[in-house]
Amino acid sequence: MPPATAALPSETLRDVLARVVEIPELRATYEKFLDLDAVTLADLPVLTKETLAGALNGVIRQARSRPHGAYVYGSGGTTGTPRLSLVPTGMFVEDITRHWQPLASDDILVNFNTPGRMWSSHNFFNAVAHHAGAVTIPLGAVDNDELADWLDFVDQLGATALDATPSQIARILEFCDSTGRPLPAFRKLLWTGEGYSKRAAEITRRLMPDGRLYGVYGSTESWVIGVNEPDCPTDTFHVVPYQHVEIEDGVVLVTNTHPESVNPILRYRIGDLGEFVDCPCGRPDRALRIRGRDDPQLKFSSILLLPTDVTEVARAVSGVRDVQLVLFRHGQPDERMEIRLLVQPDTPREDIERLVHQRVVTQVYKLGFAVGSAPDRLAVRVVDELVTSAQTQKTPLVVHAEKAGVAPSAPVGGQD
Structure with missing residues (x-):
């Protein structure tokens, strides 16, 4: 059987709680748990990205009193209001x-x-x-x-x-x-x-x-949670000892127990879905398989859909190498979506655009109905490159055009 979540030793949990209570913005939420004779992780609230961001000033003050240095890293947001994280040097x-x-x-x-x-x-x-x-x-x-x-x-x-x-x-x-x-x-x-x-x-x-693949999984806030080696599937990671992972209703929660941890990572909702599995690499320790994001729904043209539902239909078309969704004026009455495709060389562009468009509007639940009276809201474009973050070099599945400074693609054919 795949390993279940082990209990976090009470002494370790109290050490983490004591560090969290030192942060003024979090003290009222957590100090009452230190007075309990017995406390478990399940007794504690889930820490969200918003709550962690609101504690930044206290985290910085705490970091200045530590005997080791810390880096300030950006974990998202905008250039005007970045989400910041502190990690020991x-x-x-x-x-x-x-x-x-x-x-x-x-x-x-x-x-x-x-x-x-x-x-x-x-x-x-x-x-x-x-x-x-x-x-x-x-x-x-x-x-x-x-x-x-x-x-x-x-x-x-x-x-x-x-x-x-x-x-x-x-x-x-x-x-x-x-x-x-x-x-x-x-x-x-x-x-x-x-x-x-x-x-x-x-x-x-x-x-x-x-070639041998070596990956790490985590976030700037929690830091490395798990590691991946050549004999592991690329969605499966072995949890490092200073991290404690829970799966609650399929959602990954992580607690960083390292004494040098600067961020108060206590039941932190990292934003992913996961499950514990036996890794085929043969290592006896528990492994965490990442199944996707836990906040994946996208509202477009008054319907809720999963971006992966769209991209999986598109990727199933022969000749398609990769897919990205670009949203223009998202949330406005005239919002539009472009499904951008990377295709194999010598693939007829107009033919594959038409085929992907036809399959998406017929196979993605309600999408065809939503754009039926306004077909210009959905376009499929073959492009030479997908939009990649200049800072992180990641290729996001969904791009909000105005935030990313992306212009619509020139029509190549088919649906307009």
């Missing part, structure tokens, strides 16, 4: 690499994650490589028009591994595939930030059949 790397060792001292790692702008992944992978005694090339994200020269450069240095988001990995491998450029001698791919998509998995299998 050691980033728990020593604890993580006791259970996850993607690099050895003879590796040369190319760090493709974006540095700066309070983004955390670049610093994290530099630290992982340092701990392993590996050589690091802290390159950062590279645009396609510079990619050939930089790949030549890292090839000359003998790079053996890269780290990036799965979107970046797919883009780099697709660039080599489409241009005929030999891939550098990468034997390891380190990834985080988003799920390992079908698009990334397909091109990885084809171009790097012997």
